[in-house]
Amino acid sequence: LSPDEFRKLGHKMVDWIADYWSRLDSFPVRSQVPPGSVAAKLPVHPPEEGLGGEPGWDAVFRDLEDVVLPGLTHWQSPSFFAYFPANASGPAVLGELLSAGLGVQGMLWSTSPAATEMETRVLDWLAELTALPASFLSTSATGGGVIQGTASEATLVAMVAARERVRGHGAPANSQWVAYSSTQAHSSVLKAAMLCGVARSASDTVHVRQIETDAHFALRPDALERAIREDLAAGRRPFFVCASVGTTSSGAIDPVRAVAAVLERTGVTASGGWLHVDAAWAGAALVCPEHRALLDGVELSDSFAFNPHKWLLTNFDCNAFYTRDKRALLDALSVTPEYLRNAASASGAVIDYRDWQVPLGRRFRALKLWFVLRHYGARGLRAHIRNHVRLAEHFESQVSGDARFEVAVPRSLALVCFRLEPLAGETPEATDARNRALLDTVNATGKLFLTHTVLPAVDGGPPRYVLRMAIGGTYTEARHVRAAWEALSAAAG
Ligand code: PLP
Structure with a gap:
């Protein structure tokens, strides 16, 4: 690419990324594709001829939509609450590009x-x-x-x-x-x-x-x-x-x-x-x-x-x-x-x-x-962390205020570990199974994505399967956390 062609394509790619961030809410958070489906859309052999300059890149932009996006789990989605966050931001991505x-x-x-x-x-x-x-x-x-x-x-x-x-x-x-x-x-x-x-x-x-x-x-x-x-x-x-x-x-x-x-x-x-x-x-x-x-x-x-x-x-x-x-x-x-x-x-x-x-x-x-x-300054970084911790506090209070659920271990910063309470007479295995089913149900909706862990036995009790709500997305707002709670609450029956 000549510097001028790079400039044009670069602008287009930055536009594409900015549009991607604006439509994050519209994708299923966890990728829904079966194994092999992305590979099936890719040629088995590398191209003999190159794209031949900027116009040829239209095909690449089409492939981003058709091949790449469906195969993504959207880590930057505001409703991504799985694992720990891997949050990005405009300033960081510009630094990476530079x-x-x-x-x-x-x-x-x-x-x-x-x-x-x-x-x-x-x-x-x-x-x-x-x-x-x-x-x-x-x-x-x-x-x-x-x-x-x-x-x-x-x-x-x-x-x-x-x-x-x-x-x-x-x-x-x-x-x-x-x-x-x-x-x-x-x-x-x-x-x-x-x-x-x-x-x-x-x-x-x-x-x-x-x-x-x-x-x-x-x-x-x-x-x-x-x-x-x-x-x-x-x-x-x-x-x-x-x-x-x-x-x-x-x-x-x-x-x-x-x-x-x-x-x-x-x-x-x-x-x-x-x-x-x-x-x-x-x-x-x-x-x-x-x-x-x-x-x-x-x-x-x-x-x-x-x-x-x-x-x-x-x-x-x-x-x-x-x-x-x-x-x-x-x-x-x-x-x-x-x-x-x-x-x-x-x-x-x-x-x-x-x-x-x-x-x-x-x-x-x-x-x-x-x-x-430089972009956020100390004040902006503090606000970023405090926002997530506040959202997690609120989520924790909703969990603890609902008799069907329990907070499994006191909240740590913006991470809440929780689960459905055992029912009277229920075996630990059955409680775990209900929690696993709850996680599968909400994740299958594509509206949010949480993951689980197993906490070891304490005081003679059995190990517990728990859900983890890790709040930390760059674009996560109170409404996303509220929607997550509503989805969990509805799925809990
Ligand atoms: N240590 C702790 C406490 C973590 O939670 C993780 C990842 O979640 C790691 C280490 C590994 O991180 P990395 O992927 O940067 O190696």
């Missing part, structure tokens, strides 16, 4: 100083907005932030840094490493342990210990302490703990300060052990002072990560990862072949973010965060 248009690859400071220096600055801004401790800022002696693709990569990077640091404290390379999280932690902790060879398999409960939780599904520090002491007595090497602030199932908050105290008491901290805080979803709420109690003790952690790509108006992918020990990251991840050597890196005066992540190459993702922070 990043692609500039096409720079910021692996080294010298390969585009703007990419590195802007990333450093916007992550410091974000740290200030979320009131993270000064030890995580780039202006501290040993800390700093970096954009990772995902929370999973953040956990992996923290884990390899942890192992390197504990090795530096004299642990032999063939130690029986042990990583800990709660039973409710995200599966990415186990995956990270598998990737770095700590876990021998997905069912290795010796080297990845999932610690029991309390009545609110938060990690129990007493159980963690017992597990660590057992492992130490058996000659194993506790080296990494992941505390979850906002678990995926129910938004539970692990007590970071008490977890850090356990590591201190058991000598794990003194031997280089690492505490990582995974706040993938809940971290965005820290822009509001009223939610900062969630992070009590974070200054005692070694790293902290959250996903602006979940709930902070920044399209996927964008994980903000902070550490107060960047040296450990560099020790674990820095490899310098001759072809990457350059004077700026050798001077030690610049950051080369390739040493803070798994891949070498990296996009200029700071642009989209920069646009989001």
